[in-house]
Amino acid sequence: MKRALITGITGQDGSYLAEFLLAKGYEVHGVLRRASTFNTERLDPIYQDPHAANYRLRLHYGDLDDGSSLRRILDSARPDEIYNLGAQSHVRVSFDVPEYTASAVAMGTLRLLEAIRETGSERSVRFYQASSSEMFGATSESPQNEETPLRPHTPYGVAKLYGHLMVSSYREQYGMHLSSGIAFNHESPRRPPEFVTRKVTRGAAAIKLGLERTLHLGDLSATRDWGFAGDFAEAMWLMLQRPSGDDFVIATGVSRTVGELAATAFAHVGLDAEDYIVVDPELVRPREPVRLVGDPRKAREELGWEQRTSFAEMIGAMVDADLAELQAVQRV
Numbered sequence: 001m002k003r004a005l006i007t008g009i010t011g012q013d014g015s016y017l018a019e020f021l022l023a024k025g026y027e028v029h030g031v032l033r034r035a036s037t038f039n040t041e042r043l044d045p046i047y048q049d050p051h052a053a054n055y056r057l058r059l060h061y062g063d064l065d066d067g068s069s070l071r072r073i074l075d076s077a078r079p080d081e082i083y084n085l086g087a088q089s090h091v092r093v094s095f096d097v098p099e100y101t102a103s104a105v106a107m108g109t110l111r112l113l114e115a116i117r118e119t120g121s122e123r124s125v126r127f128y129q130a131s132s133s134e135m136f137g138a139t140s141e142s143p144q145n146e147e148t149p150l151r152p153h154t155p156y157g158v159a160k161l162y163g164h165l166m167v168s169s170y171r172e173q174y175g176m177h178l179s180s181g182i183a184f185n186h187e188s189p190r191r192p193p194e195f196v197t198r199k200v201t202r203g204a205a206a207i208k209l210g211l212e213r214t215l216h217l218g219d220l221s222a223t224r225d226w227g228f229a230g231d232f233a234e235a236m237w238l239m240l241q242r243p244s245g246d247d248f249v250i251a252t253g254v255s256r257t258v259g260e261l262a263a264t265a266f267a268h269v270g271l272d273a274e275d276y277i278v279v280d281p282e283l284v285r286p287r288e289p290v291r292l293v294g295d296p297r298k299a300r301e302e303l304g305w306e307q308r309t310s311f312a313e314m315i316g317a318m319v320d321a322d323l324a325e326l327q328a329v330q331r332v
């Protein structure tokens with residue numbers, strides 16, 4: 001039985017990846033930060049009785065800010081594969097807490113790489129790094145691929161670039177099996193509500209139920225390449241099944257506007273978005289210099305990966321989940 005370790009297992013990506021790996025027959029270990037409240041609800045669908053004979057999901061207290069805890073977890077879990085998904089992942093929030101973002105995202109990656117070396121696992125462990133399309137930043141090329149210049153302009157993007165480059169450096173210097181997935185935006189019903197996709201799907205659901213009258217958004221012409229997080233989990237796994245590590249863009253290859261996102265969400269509940277959307281100038285961010293859209297050809301050709309879930313299916317599932325959650329609150 002293969003063993004995998006996931007940092008950020010309680011997040012959107014981590015929970016989908018854990019489900020995927022359990023279905024593949026893995027024993028899955030996750031890093032859980034100690035906190036005053038437990039944030040494990042995304043793992044509820046795969047939670048198992050820890051006393052059951054077939055128990056294959058194990059959680060360990062640790063933190064990417066604490067190298068000693070990472071070494072302890074590696075010694076205990078002895079993973080064959082490590083997926084580094086833990087991060088402060090909100091771009092806007094990274095301006096509010098730049099030091100924390102750098103410590104968790106940039107230095108956290110370095111601490112984990114060093115923990116692998118210090119435990120003598122560098123020749124046996126395969127490692128996945130969650131890199132980000134935010135690293136492209138103010139690039140002048142579109143669409144973006146693995147060779148596109150990286151010019152991040154947010155604390156989050158800069159921190160991700162540091163981790164990305166450290167992975168490349170350790171791969172070359174130590175011959176480690178390290179891969180980075182340069183992931184474009186990926187969404188699901190498990191996406192936190194502060195992200196624009198959930199803001200839109202929850203707004204559509206609330207208006208449908210008569211709980212809200214309008215939805216305030218920023219620039220409706222802003223574009224993103226939105227894919228489904230569950231599909232992206234498969235790409236992560238496929239990278240670690242190759243004979244050597246490499247970098248891959250994970251994307252759908254299709255750019256959509258915020259306006260199209262809203263139209264799709266409202267149409268799912270039989271409403272016209274134009275009747276409810278209010279453009280708020282205070283929510284308008286500076287426009288990107290080029291269209292942000294990924295070129296997934298390398299992943300398609302070398303990994304055999306492609307997006308399986310359509311944009312409409314993904315947004316529809318998110319709206320349905322928000323409807324169910326809001327209706328449950330109404331019944332209480």
